[in-house]
Amino acid sequence: SGNGTGTAVTGAGTSYDQRTASGENAQTLTTRQGHPIYDNQNTRTVGNRGPATLENYQFIEKISHFDRERVPERVVHARGAGAHGVFEAYGKVGNEPIEKYTRAKLFSQKGKQTPVFVRFSSVIHGGHSPETLRDPRGFAVKFYTEDGNWDLVGNNLKVFFIRDAMKFPDMVHSLKPDPITNLQDGGRIFDFMSNTPESLHMLTFLFSPWGIPANYRQMQGSGVNTYKWVNQEGVGVLVKYHWEPQQGVKNLTQPEAEAIQAKNFNHATQDLYEAIESGNYPQWELRVQIMSDDEHPELDFDPLDDTKLWPEDQFPHVPVGMMTLNRNPENYFAEVEQVAFGTGVLVDGLDFSDDKMLQGRTFSYSDTQRYRVGANYLQLPINAPKKHVATNQRDGQMTYHVDTAPNQNTHVNYEPSSLNGLTESPRAGIEHEPEYRAKLVRQKIDRRGDIDFKQAGERWRLHNDEEKQDLINNLTDALSAATEEIQTRMVDLFSKCDAEYGRRLRESLATAAKNPSAATRRYMGRRLGQSGQPGNHTV
Numbered sequence: 001s002g003n004g005t006g007t008a009v010t011g012a013g014t015s016y017d018q019r020t021a022s023g024e025n026a027q028t029l030t031t032r033q034g035h036p037i038y039d040n041q042n043t044r045t046v047g048n049r050g051p052a053t054l055e056n057y058q059f060i061e062k063i064s065h066f067d068r069e070r071v072p073e074r075v076v077h078a079r080g081a082g083a084h085g086v087f088e089a090y091g092k093v094g095n096e097p098i099e100k101y102t103r104a105k106l107f108s109q110k111g112k113q114t115p116v117f118v119r120f121s122s123v124i125h126g127g128h129s130p131e132t133l134r135d136p137r138g139f140a141v142k143f144y145t146e147d148g149n150w151d152l153v154g155n156n157l158k159v160f161f162i163r164d165a166m167k168f169p170d171m172v173h174s175l176k177p178d179p180i181t182n183l184q185d186g187g188r189i190f191d192f193m194s195n196t197p198e199s200l201h202m203l204t205f206l207f208s209p210w211g212i213p214a215n216y217r218q219m220q221g222s223g224v225n226t227y228k229w230v231n232q233e234g235v236g237v238l239v240k241y242h243w244e245p246q247q248g249v250k251n252l253t254q255p256e257a258e259a260i261q262a263k264n265f266n267h268a269t270q271d272l273y274e275a276i277e278s279g280n281y282p283q284w285e286l287r288v289q290i291m292s293d294d295e296h297p298e299l300d301f302d303p304l305d306d307t308k309l310w311p312e313d314q315f316p317h318v319p320v321g322m323m324t325l326n327r328n329p330e331n332y333f334a335e336v337e338q339v340a341f342g343t344g345v346l347v348d349g350l351d352f353s354d355d356k357m358l359q360g361r362t363f364s365y366s367d368t369q370r371y372r373v374g375a376n377y378l379q380l381p382i383n384a385p386k387k388h389v390a391t392n393q394r395d396g397q398m399t400y401h402v403d404t405a406p407n408q409n410t411h412v413n414y415e416p417s418s419l420n421g422l423t424e425s426p427r428a429g430i431e432h433e434p435e436y437r438a439k440l441v442r443q444k445i446d447r448r449g450d451i452d453f454k455q456a457g458e459r460w461r462l463h464n465d466e467e468k469q470d471l472i473n474n475l476t477d478a479l480s481a482a483t484e485e486i487q488t489r490m491v492d493l494f495s496k497c498d499a500e501y502g503r504r505l506r507e508s509l510a511t512a513a514k515n516p517s518a519a520t521r522r523y524m525g526r527r528l529g530q531s532g533q534p535g536n537h538t539v
């Protein structure tokens, strides 16, 4: 079926000519052992009323495979859609030669094409949750480059809730359903967020229409975290990545999203699939922001703080290539469900920055994938590089093949060796070797103490009137589920971002308190256990 994935998924490699059972042809249903199936309707029983027999091997095989059809969902980003495509490089950064900044080959020549697989997702709820929910959207791209894979695991929004990976499980728990009621709870969300002021910028996006992109084609993408580019001399610069949709950006207000959800909870997957099926291929331009690799004391934010934007007027978004999605998956599970992206997956010429979120993420992704998909997840066609792979790693569950070199002495699965085993590669360029001199500490990045308010206030002022009103309505709705203490803390924090922002939220909450029956009850919380006191449950 043309691509490596299809062969492995459908088993199209089988030679039907070799089948011997009489009357069998290419369409014949078989067991996984290759036995033709004569009756797929009736279990084998003693008489037509049973009982069934244990030697009913065909039935047991069918049901026991069905019993294992699911793997664990992604702990976050469970709901998603994916597509194949191609990335075409412009061969320069704006008007400058790309080699000045990075030696990564996929960017190096104008017109160079690299195959990609993209998975879009929402974050908090399960695998078939509505695609109209307020949530960041994942935007993960796997580039199958000539130097091995590069994963750019991003979101639609350019900033994040927190800036230290230590806080991620707590943040996610606050956004996930309550562990007792199994309902998402505005009281729990804002309990956490009101004690985490670096989230204000993200919240000002998320509760506005920017928190519900109209579909996957009309949303931006961003790497969010700060990475590095490294050139041939080993010199690094800080870099941020952004995807700009050529279809334009479209977001939904809460009422618009509800109208769609009433009729269709799969609209974004359907929109992407149908666009590609009909040849209407979506495109995104990849743009980068570049900054010299130092601490930048002149800025009022830290370039390693992912809750902040790098202002575009100082750090322009410079185009480096175009991505086109032009082919739907052949099998959702084999490709979209089993694909595994990770921030550690970089190619030569790309590097990590010291961004603490990025460092934490880099451990998390491959760790979860060894659990979610299995120790040999990189042997699956969707995850395997499209270049040669030769390792001395062996065995483990579901070993599908051994990655050896054509002329390797395959007795040698260790290195170094003088018996024709695998050998180290020559270096592609000078290694980037940043120098460190500091105390080992536990401290947050915080330049001036008030930095969490400035960009959130700017974002409030940049929203148009409709976005501002939708933001106030949505915050009111979610915060109505919180205790008064939490409400007050959020109003105080938003007031520090912008006085009008805080005032409008306070007034809106007061109006809502007078008329509680008007609340949408989309978020649970205080209304469940009126006092807001924790339940006295034990497990």
Ligand code: HEM
Pocket (backbone or CB within 6 Å): 073, 074, 075, 076, 077, 080, 119, 120, 121, 137, 138, 139, 140, 153, 154, 155, 160, 164, 165, 166, 168, 222, 223, 224, 225, 339, 340, 341, 357, 358, 360, 361, 364, 365, 368, 369, 372
């Ligand atoms: C998925 C962890 C922050 C974007 C995941 C998964 C984990 C995870 C465990 C599931 C992966 C899988 O099962 O294959 C973390 C941690 C973070 C963090 C520990 C913070 C320290 C972020 C940020 C972004 C992001 C800041 C956006 C830039 C994504 C995306 C996916 C994902 C797009 C879905 C990938 C896919 O489609 O398979 N994350 N994450 N995450 N994360 Fe994060």
